[in-house]
Amino acid sequence: MRISIIAGNWKMYKTEEEAFLLASDLKRRLNDVAGVKVIICPPFTGLSSVKKAIENSPILLGAQNMHWEEKGAYTGEISSPMLLTAGCKYVIIGHSERRNLFFETDDAVNLKIKSALKFNLSPIICLGEKLDQREANKTEEVVENQLRRAFKDLSVQEAEKTVIAYEPVWAIGTGKTATPQQANEAHLFIRELLSSEFSRECAEKINILYGGSVKPENSRELLKMSEIDGALVGGASLDAESFEKIVRSAT
Numbered sequence: 001m002r003i004s005i006i007a008g009n010w011k012m013y014k015t016e017e018e019a020f021l022l023a024s025d026l027k028r029r030l031n032d033v034a035g036v037k038v039i040i041c042p043p044f045t046g047l048s049s050v051k052k053a054i055e056n057s058p059i060l061l062g063a064q065n066m067h068w069e070e071k072g073a074y075t076g077e078i079s080s081p082m083l084l085t086a087g088c089k090y091v092i093i094g095h096s097e098r099r100n101l102f103f104e105t106d107d108a109v110n111l112k113i114k115s116a117l118k119f120n121l122s123p124i125i126c127l128g129e130k131l132d133q134r135e136a137n138k139t140e141e142v143v144e145n146q147l148r149r150a151f152k153d154l155s156v157q158e159a160e161k162t163v164i165a166y167e168p169v170w171a172i173g174t175g176k177t178a179t180p181q182q183a184n185e186a187h188l189f190i191r192e193l194l195s196s197e198f199s200r201e202c203a204e205k206i207n208i209l210y211g212g213s214v215k216p217e218n219s220r221e222l223l224k225m226s227e228i229d230g231a232l233v234g235g236a237s238l239d240a241e242s243f244e245k246i247v248r249s250a251t
């Protein structure tokens with residue numbers, strides 16, 4: 001049985017103090033929540049204050065990106081051991097904003113996933129097609145290619161520790177959500193691919209989250225689909241009341 005995951009990707013929002021206040025509010029609101037894993041991913045500068053704010057609460061900490069090397073002359077980068085010692089359990093890898101705005105390649109995604117796993121961080125691996133690709137009926141081709149390259153050379157044991165987020169690029173920050181059926185279809189396709197790459201048992205263990213304009217108004221419909229094991233929430237995770245509602249809709 002997969003336990004639903006609701007993860008908040010705060011992107012480049014919230015100063016250190018604002019991050020502390022939002023996380024403290026979420027701790028108050030979500031302390032009694034059970035049967036769902038809650039993860040929040042502030043920007044790097046918010047990790048330390050958020051870690052303090054969520055102490056002794058069920059909320060888990062995640063980061064939004066990392067470099068694949070452990071250390072070195074890589075100005076501006078952060079490594080897996082740094083995230084681990086900052087209290088992270090999860091790290092988002094291959095978000096479409098990183099792929100499209102910062103030219104992150106599938107090979108880089110693969111290296112980052114391997115490094116995260118080596119240091120016991122669970123990677124939340126983002127996949128998803130752009131609008132023109134969907135319109136050209138290339139969704140499956142794009143997602144398959146991203147998935148195969150992201151998971152290249154991973155063992156079954158490693159693959160089982162990952163989380164996937166299917167985030168169609170056309171649904172991110174646009175207010176245009178995939179319908180529950182569209183999302184479920186893509187998730188089913190991803191699970192079949194995982195099953196053929198690894199094993200059925202392994203595929204059944206991996207949470208596949210949906211991301212793209214998830215709001216309190218649509219989360220319940222999405223989350224009740226058989227293949228949707230949670231959500232990766234952008235904009236609506238910046239507001240404590242909205243995020244709480246999304247979390248509760250998963251229970």
Ligand code: 13P
Pocket residue numbers: 009095167171172173174175211212213214232233234235236
């Ligand atoms: P929105 O929920 O703002 O569409 O963002 C989704 C996302 O990119 C989460 O990673």
